Amino acid sequence: GIQVEQSPPDLILQEGANSTLRCNFSDSVNNLQWFHQNPWGQLINLFYIPSGTKQNGRLSATTVATERYSLLYISSSQTTDSGVYFCAVATIANAGNNRKLIWGLGTSLAVNP
Amino acid sequence: DAGVTQSPTHLIKTRGQHVTLRCSPISGHKSVSWYQQVLGQGPQFIFQYYEKEERGRGNFPDRFSARQFPNYSSELNVNALLLGDSALYLCASSFSHYEQYFGPGTRLTVT
Numbered sequence: 001g002i003q004v005e006q007s008p009p010d011l012i013l014q015e016g017a018n019s020t021l022r023c024n025f026s027d028s029v030n031n032l033q034w035f036h037q038n039p040w041g042q043l044i045n046l047f048y049i050p051s052g053t054k055q056n057g058r059l060s061a062t063t064v065a066t067e068r069y070s071l072l073y074i075s076s077s078q079t080t081d082s083g084v085y086f087c088a089v090a091t092i093a094n095a096g097n098n099r100k101l102i103w104g105l106g107t108s109l110a111v112n113p
Numbered sequence: 114d115a116g117v118t119q120s121p122t123h124l125i126k127t128r129g130q131h132v133t134l135r136c137s138p139i140s141g142h143k144s145v146s147w148y149q150q151v152l153g154q155g156p157q158f159i160f161q162y163y164e165k166e167e168r169g170r171g172n173f174p175d176r177f178s179a180r181q182f183p184n185y186s187s188e189l190n191v192n193a194l195l196l197g198d199s200a201l202y203l204c205a206s207s208f209s210h211y212e213q214y215f216g217p218g219t220r221l222t223v224t
Binding site: 004030031033035040041042043045048050086088090099100101102103104105106 | 144146148150154155156157158161168169171201203205207211212213214215217218220
C-alpha cells in the first residue's frame, strides 16, 4: 500500500520563526489533506490540496503531485501553532466512494515564547 | 453550521465489555468514516460508510462493527474489549468530493 512519510518528526521553534514541513508519498493520490491536531485531540483541517498551492493567513501549502510530495509552510509562528501536524492521503486506487485516508506519523511542533 | 459531533467524549470500560460510539456528520454529508488513533501514531482507518452501505473496511478484527442510519449518523461497536483497544476514536464526514472533516473524538480507556 501507499506509504506516507513526514519530516521532521519533531521541531522546536522560537515564536516568530518560519518553518517548512514535508510530506512524501509513494503513489499517485486524489486527496491530500494537512491537519493540525491540538493537545485535546481535535483534528483541524488546514488544507485540502491534492495539487497546486494554497494560502490561508500565515499558512500555505504546495503539493507537487508528479514528484509525490507536499510542503506546509508556517510563517511568523505563534505559541498557538504548537501541536502535531499530519499529512493524510487517499490514493487513485481508492477512487469512487472509498475515501480511506492513509496518514503519516506527524510532525510534533513546539513553539516557545 | 454544526460540525461533526461525537459522543461520548470520554469512556472507561473493563476488559471483555462492549462499547458503542456515536457520530453525527455535518448536515448534508452522506459519508462517514471511523478511525482509531493510539498515542504517538497517526489515525488508522476502521470503516467507511456511504449512503448506509459499507464502502471500506480496515485491518481490524471482527469485534469491530459499524452501521449508518437513514439520517447518516453512525455507530461504531466494539465487542470483547481488550486493553489494546484503548485509543482516541475519530469520526469523519465528507460530501461529494474527498475532503474529510473530523469530530472531536471519543477517548476510550479499557482497564
